[in-house]
Amino acid sequence: MLVSYEDFQANLARVNEQIAAACGRAGREVDSVRLLPVTKNHPADVARYAWQAGLRSVGENRVQEALGKMGEADAELAWELIGPLQSNKAKKVAEHFDRVQTVDRAKIAQALDRYAGEAGRSLAVLLQINAGRDPAKSGAELEQAPALLEAALACPNLRVEGLMTIAPLSDDPEVARRTFASLRECRDALSERFGVDLPELSMGMSGDMAEAIAEGSTMVRVGTALYGQRNYAG
Numbered sequence: 001m002l003v004s005y006e007d008f009q010a011n012l013a014r015v016n017e018q019i020a021a022a023c024g025r026a027g028r029e030v031d032s033v034r035l036l037p038v039t040k041n042h043p044a045d046v047a048r049y050a051w052q053a054g055l056r057s058v059g060e061n062r063v064q065e066a067l068g069k070m071g072e073a074d075a076e077l078a079w080e081l082i083g084p085l086q087s088n089k090a091k092k093v094a095e096h097f098d099r100v101q102t103v104d105r106a107k108i109a110q111a112l113d114r115y116a117g118e119a120g121r122s123l124a125v126l127l128q129i130n131a132g133r134d135p136a137k138s139g140a141e142l143e144q145a146p147a148l149l150e151a152a153l154a155c156p157n158l159r160v161e162g163l164m165t166i167a168p169l170s171d172d173p174e175v176a177r178r179t180f181a182s183l184r185e186c187r188d189a190l191s192e193r194f195g196v197d198l199p200e201l202s203m204g205m206s207g208d209m210a211e212a213i214a215e216g217s218t219m220v221r222v223g224t225a226l227y228g229q230r231n232y233a234g
């Protein structure tokens with residue numbers, strides 16, 4: 001079922017309040033955290049909702065689904081890939097997405113770099129790190145992060161803007177919080193070691209935004225709290 005625009009606006013207001021409250025508790029400026037609406041499994045209409053409400057980028061986790069919506073949504077949105085990426089999709093991704101948050105191995109960085117170069121583009125990327133050491137989650141292991149960054153920095157057509165993680169599913173909010181703290185510490189160590197700025201920390205979703213903001217998130221990726229449960233989506 002497609003959420004109405006009015007319901008979406010009400011949900012957006014509530015999410016923005018939660019972000020502001022979490023920023024307040026953490027002593028952070030509200031505009032230091034951006035909201036990425038996650039439109040996966042919903043029709044292209046919900047990407048247009050985001051655009052109408054003044055948001056300028058959306059997150060999708062399946063390449064094929066996103067490519068279809070890019071034309072349909074009829075808006076100047078930036079499209080961010082937040083789902084796993086196989087090499088055989090790298091060309092399409094490098095040509096059509098504005099940023100890829102899920103670069104988790106050197107091989108995929110190199111494939112994106114090659115295709116971005118062929119398309120005459122410079123592609124923004126984040127490195128996905130399995131900061132919660134969760135066997136069910138993708139992302140490079142924390143120990144592999146330096147090698148992955150080194151490989152990505154050697155790609156002339158990629159711009160490495162920061163790190164991304166997904167916390168393990170848990171009833172204990174401390175698990176998410178520790179995961180997000182690990183990602184921040186990983187970022188700080190990489191910045192220092194390689195002498196590069198890695199300003200973006202994409203972490204936090206509908207269920208763990210507050211913990212992520214407390215640990216320094218600069219981008220929360222939110223689907224359910226804006227658009228409702230995906231299994232009812234058309």
Ligand SMILES: *Cc1c(COP(=O)(O)O)cnc(C)c1O
Nearest residue numbers: 038061082205206221222223224
């Ligand atoms: C689906 C998804 C989200 C949004 O999750 P919600 O719990 O619906 O807010 C965020 N990040 C990634 C990587 C996702 O796949």
